[in-house]
Amino acid sequence: MIIEKNEEVTLSEEKGRVFITINKDGYNLKKFDEMTRKYARLRVTNFMALKKAVENKINEPIEIGSWIDSVDIEISNDKMQAVVTVYESQSHILEHTKEIQEAIDQLLTENNIIFGHTPIDFQNIITGKAYIVASGLPPQKGKDAIVTYLQQAEKKPQINVDGKADYFDMNFIVEIKEGSWLGEKIPAQEGIVGRNILGGVVPAEKGDDFPLKYDNESAYEVEEDGKTILRSKTNGIIGEVNGVLSVQKHLVINGDVGLETGNLKFDGSIQIKGTVMPGYSIIASGDISVESNEGVNSAELIKSTEGDVFIKGGVFGKDITKIEADKNIYIKHANGCTLEAKENVHIGFYSMGSTIFGNEIILDERKGKIIGGKVIAINSITAAYTGNSLERKTELIVQGIDRKILTENAKIKAEEMLKLQDEITKINFQINQLTQFKSTMSKQQIATYEQTKQKCHTMESEVKELDTEIQRILKLLRTSTDYFIDIKQEANAGTVIQIANKSTTLSKKTKGKFKLENGELNV
Numbered sequence: 001m002i003i004e005k006n007e008e009v010t011l012s013e014e015k016g017r018v019f020i021t022i023n024k025d026g027y028n029l030k031k032f033d034e035m036t037r038k039y040a041r042l043r044v045t046n047f048m049a050l051k052k053a054v055e056n057k058i059n060e061p062i063e064i065g066s067w068i069d070s071v072d073i074e075i076s077n078d079k080m081q082a083v084v085t086v087y088e089s090q091s092h093i094l095e096h097t098k099e100i101q102e103a104i105d106q107l108l109t110e111n112n113i114i115f116g117h118t119p120i121d122f123q124n125i126i127t128g129k130a131y132i133v134a135s136g137l138p139p140q141k142g143k144d145a146i147v148t149y150l151q152q153a154e155k156k157p158q159i160n161v162d163g164k165a166d167y168f169d170m171n172f173i174v175e176i177k178e179g180s181w182l183g184e185k186i187p188a189q190e191g192i193v194g195r196n197i198l199g200g201v202v203p204a205e206k207g208d209d210f211p212l213k214y215d216n217e218s219a220y221e222v223e224e225d226g227k228t229i230l231r232s233k234t235n236g237i238i239g240e241v242n243g244v245l246s247v248q249k250h251l252v253i254n255g256d257v258g259l260e261t262g263n264l265k266f267d268g269s270i271q272i273k274g275t276v277m278p279g280y281s282i283i284a285s286g287d288i289s290v291e292s293n294e295g296v297n298s299a300e301l302i303k304s305t306e307g308d309v310f311i312k313g314g315v316f317g318k319d320i321t322k323i324e325a326d327k328n329i330y331i332k333h334a335n336g337c338t339l340e341a342k343e344n345v346h347i348g349f350y351s352m353g354s355t356i357f358g359n360e361i362i363l364d365e366r367k368g369k370i371i372g373g374k375v376i377a378i379n380s381i382t383a384a385y386t387g388n389s390l391e392r393k394t395e396l397i398v399q400g401i402d403r404k405i406l407t408e409n410a411k412i413k414a415e416e417m418l419k420l421q422d423e424i425t426k427i428n429f430q431i432n433q434l435t436q437f438k439s440t441m442s443k444q445q446i447a448t449y450e451q452t453k454q455k456c457h458t459m460e461s462e463v464k465e466l467d468t469e470i471q472r473i474l475k476l477l478r479t480s481t482d483y484f485i486d487i488k489q490e491a492n493a494g495t496v497i498q499i500a501n502k503s504t505t506l507s508k509k510t511k512g513k514f515k516l517e518n519g520e521l522n523v
Contacts, residue, residue: 071087191207275297306327315331339355372394375396399500400483427456
């Protein structure tokens with residue numbers, strides 16, 4: 001087939017191969033380029049042969065390329081899409097639309113493409129551009145599993161209609177009974193299958209599954225109505241340890257802690273309906289709630305080693321009482337006592353002559369007073385009033401943190417934790433090996449076996465404590481370095497304001513948000 005012939009050159013095609021013959025001197029590559037732009041089906045694959053034929057004016061057919069099909073189809077590897085490219089001029093396409101459509105249909109048939117056909121707008125087609133002619137139906141991933149848990153009590157003050165915070169009306173503990181609903185999981189759903197352009201089924205991915213995280217000593221799973229339900233094995237209160245739901249032991253004292261009960265030490269949470277009498281102590285691993293409106297008077301120690309402390313009626317400590325919490329302290333007022341929390345201290349009305357330490361010390365912004373004593377925070381102190389008209393010395397100190405030292409401490413504790421975890425793994429292996437021989441052990445061997453188990457439990461507790469401390473350090477490192485003392489209403493003369501190593505004693509009444517600016521206090 002002659003593609004084009006003039007007095008200078010002949011361009012011909014035979015069985016898909018394209019040849020050039022130079023008929024006259026003066027023909028060059030620029031003229032060749034201008035001539036062939038209108039032939040979209042021409043593909044020059046041997047440029048050196050073309051150059052040689054033009055430069056040497058060879059008057060015999062020289063193969064320079066190929067004559068491709070007017071319509072080409074390409075199928076994606078996943079069989080989800082097919083595209084066609086038309087290699088004809090736009091004028092040719094418009095004049096031969098029917099023939100080109102028939103060619104496309106033929107290609108679809110030859111390639112067994114039976115699903116998702118998409119028509120082409122031939123009026124706006126561009127030569128050499130790929131157009132989608134078939135699209136598969138993608139599969140739809142199934143819905144993920146939905147996990148829901150019973151919510152713990154939100155330990156924060158109730159906000160009254162007047163906008164004031166009530167620090168001694170708090171929903172502190174959620175009690176549960178044996179068999180109570182603790183959570184549930186709606187299982188992951190199967191997806192919806194798709195179809196590829198060949199009509200084949202495309203499998204759908206099932207939704208992601210998520211486990212119910214709980215302590216299997218205090219809860220169990222049961223299938224109900226197509227859901228996995230989590231229920232309590234025992235009475236207690238809802239709790240969480242290292243992100244795992246648990247039912248913790250819960251001791252309720254319907255009266256006072258005093259002569260009838262003696263000092264209390266309990267592995268769990270304690271709820272006291274009355275008060276703690278003078279000279280008595282409570283130590284608990286979980287939350288401690290003292291719910292008498294009269295508060296606590298001259299008790300010796302109230303300490304939670306892993307939780308919060310809530311005292312509804314406040315404390316008259318007579319410089320004896322000490323309150324400690326691994327997390328937060330919530331109290332109506334503090335008078336002549338010591339409060340220490342590893343997280344925050346919330347006080348409703350006032351602190352008088354008390355020593356307080358916490359990450360943040362927060363009093364009511366409208367009426368909360370700090371009169372006398374020493375208040376030490378890591379990040380911030382917020383109150384309405386400080387000191388009094390008699391210029392009673394009241395120390396407010398925000399220490400801040402040394403990030404370098406804290407980071408190093410976290411690294412050291414992490415190394416200790418890894419060593420303990422390796423040791424626990426080894427001991428657990430020994431215990432598992434010995435368990436199968438327990439029935440044949442002597443008394444001495446059983447005693448050694450039990451001591452090994454106890455050692456493992458002790459080390460696990462140490463790992464838990466280290467992990468808690470590491471998480472607390474990381475939380476501190478993530479907090480803002482905007483250390484401040486914010487007195488909303490009035491800071492009296494005699495109030496000591498100290499942030500980091502900068503301090504001053506107020507000589508007159510003022511108020512405001514005190515912080516370091518350019519290395520100096522903005523008092």
